[in-house]
Amino acid sequence: MSPxxxxxxxxxxxxxxxxxxxxxxxxxxxPRYLRKHGVxxxxxxxxxxxxxxxxxxxxxxxxxSLRFMGMKYRFERVAxxxxxxxxxxxxxxxxxxxxTD
Numbered sequence: 001m002s003p004x005x006x007x008x009x010x011x012x013x014x015x016x017x018x019x020x021x022x023x024x025x026x027x028x029x030x031p032r033y034l035r036k037h038g039v040x041x042x043x044x045x046x047x048x049x050x051x052x053x054x055x056x057x058x059x060x061x062x063x064x065s066l067r068f069m070g071m072k073y074r075f076e077r078v079a080x081x082x083x084x085x086x087x088x089x090x091x092x093x094x095x096x097x098x099x100t101d
Contacts, residue, residue, distance in 0.1 A: 029069075031069055031070060031071055034068075034069065034071070035071070035087060035088050035100060036087050037085075037087065038085030038086055038087055038088070038089045038090070038091070039068065039085065039089070039090045039091070040085055040090075040091045041068065041090060041091065041092045041093065042093050044060070044092070044093075046068065047066045047067065047068045047090075047092065048066060048067040048068070049063045049065075049066050049067075050063075050065055050066060050067050050072070051063050051064035051065040051066070052064055054075065057078055057094065057095070057096060058094045058095070059094075060092075060093075060094060060096065062075055062096055063075065065098070066090075066092075066098060068090055071100050072100060072101075073090045073098035073099060073100045074098060074099060074100075075096065075097075075098055076089075076097050076098060076099045077097050078095050078096060078097070079091060079095045079096075079097045080095065081095065083095065083097070085097075088100050088101075
């Protein structure tokens with residue numbers, strides 16, 4: 001097998017995988033998709049806090065509201081560890097649930 005044939009074989013195998021990954025990750029940058037399915041945030045630096053602290057839970061400050069990908073969320077409640085996110089919700093570890101309009 002020549003080097004060109006090997007490169008073509010690698011491209012033929014890698015390109016479908018690349019397009020599949022792009023197809024799956026594409027909706028994650030769409031705010032409507034995130035509103036419909038909900039969001040789970042594990043890293044605190046992924047959100048921007050835009051309001052005062054109204055309390056704390058397990059060592060993490062609870063902010064009245066925050067922004068994620070341009071959408072404003074307001075604090076609603078604390079969730080149990082087995083909680084599953086619903087539409088319009090953002091779950092911030094360790095269990096803070098925020099809701100958007």
